[in-house]
Amino acid sequence: MFRHTRRMGLRSHGGRARFLTGLSLVLSFVFFLLLLDILVVSNVSQAAGPAGGREREFTITARQFAYSPPRIRVRLGDRVTLRVTSEDVVHGLYIDGYGINAKVYPGQETVVSFVANRPGKIRYRCSVICGNLHPFMIGEVVVGPNYTLWGALALTVLAAGGTVLMLWRRGEEIRDRSEEATDGTA
């Protein structure tokens, strides 16, 4: 029994459950980071405030290679109007998933509007090649309540916990069985 565990790198020892908890901590933490930045990065909308369905208007300036403000927050069902002006060269505004694509000129206001009918983060990006970082010129509309974020986080915890639990139970099962086997041969 010991021979093999040593091969695998670790001595067999007591408190395996806690050991596993420690390990899953390592992994969950890192994963948490990953998920956070890819999906949302600290953009939890305030739960309080009036319900959706309002008219919301934002003035946005575009420059190489970002929009300002970088992130706006609305609520599900709001009608969002963006008034966009460029500070430097010609930019664009393409809203992911809405098929809206407009040009943004210096000193001239472009107005786009859409209904925020998807929870989570809606990205919009520059659609006119405006310089080297053009493909990464991205702005964000966070539509709260952010079900996507909470769903993803819950899934993460579930998946991590579930895997640990499953592996642990399987481990116990195997140990029981091998103990039976040893008893049988003894």
Place this chain on the structure above:
Amino acid sequence: MAQRSTAIARPILRPPQEVAWRKDLLGYRPVRWLVRQRWLQFALILPNLFVFTIVIMAGFLGTPIGAKNFAIIFVWIVWWALLILVLVPFGARIWCAMCPIPAVGEWMQRRAFILWKPKTFGLARKWPKGLRNLWVANFGFASIALTSAVLTTRPIVTGAVLLGLVIIAAVTHLVFERRTFCRYLCPVGGFLGLYSMAAPVEVRRVDAEVCRQCQFKACFRGSTEASLRVGGVGGYGCPNFEFPGAPMERNTYCLLCTECIKACPYENITIRTRPFFQDLQVEKGRKLDEAYKAFIMLGAAIMYSIVMLGPWGRIKDWANFTSFSGLLLYAAIFLGSILVAAPALHLVFTWLSRVFAGGSRPDLKKLFVDYAYTLVPLGLAGWIAFSFSFVLPNISYALSVLSDPFGWGWDLFGTKGYPWTPYAPHLLPYIQVPTLLLGLVLSIKVGSRWGIPLPGKTSPHPPRPGGRSSPSLHTWQV
């Protein structure tokens, strides 16, 4: 092929216990024929060299607008997507078998494009002992990664860096033996090696006993007149300093170049499929330099997601090297997080889990290194998720660039006018989250293997032909 009379019996090509997941690819005649052809690698390299030449030309001569330049789109979107989404997860370092970067140097060193010649050209020096690790490659990768916002968006920088790599590789081939460049210097090779451990294919010896009795060791030393009288088609000793007969137990440094298959007089090396992430169970060979690669890669994936995909213009300015102070700040943050913060975090959690574990406590450094390998599935998933988020929105540039590679107004295939079309950008989270979750589950699974009793432990199993112990195989079928 089989009617040779030798002192040692030829091994059975198919390992006796064929299990689901495990197929001996050389059991298929056409495959066996193909990998024994000397022209195979040349044929793989040639098209890539052609594309590579256009990339370098476009980099230096083409338009400076990245999105309209073949170099940027084909290297950082098309090649990168292929590499991280397909080639590495499914084909290990198969890219290295067709990579044009070391080709020029290797051809000079071998004085041949295709043929096997016993004598090589160049000084054939040995790489200094103290540098026989991944540290140079790690720091090379970290510094290139630091410049990535510039490198991946300015054609001239891409062209210059790639040409620079070719030149360094060529010089290295003339001064040092074999592919010293690929083993110890290439910034790409390090992460290919790390993530190739995940891939479901492997080049391995078949029968340990045949290797033990083999007096040629041609897989490492290369074919000789004597070994050729017994068998083999004339092959170089492993270009990447592996000794497949020793045996080789992980994919990390195998370039899938098939030289050992050609050289082995007993046809004792094969290519097999296998379960994913198998190599992560191999304790032998785990080292701090490789572990660091895992932190660097995971850290870089996280940093890039914030810098490149985030909405913050200031950070993009820093990464774009627009001011010196910004550059310094960015360098400190970027390098600090991938080289210091990520490993430090890992250390803290390793230490914690050691404290929690109680009982006989394993050595902290060993634990630190061992656990780093559990980050491989997660890191790979992180890179796949990150890559989707710039590949899907931008891959449509490839069509227009194909017709007008230099941005000179050509329209070779009539696709120049193809408009920029982001593919399913709003569905990205629904692709990324499951990818990451899968990475997480696999990471935990890989790690838990070391803490949980495994089946088969009480009854000693005979070692498998691959030299791998059976329990790891069982648990994969859970």
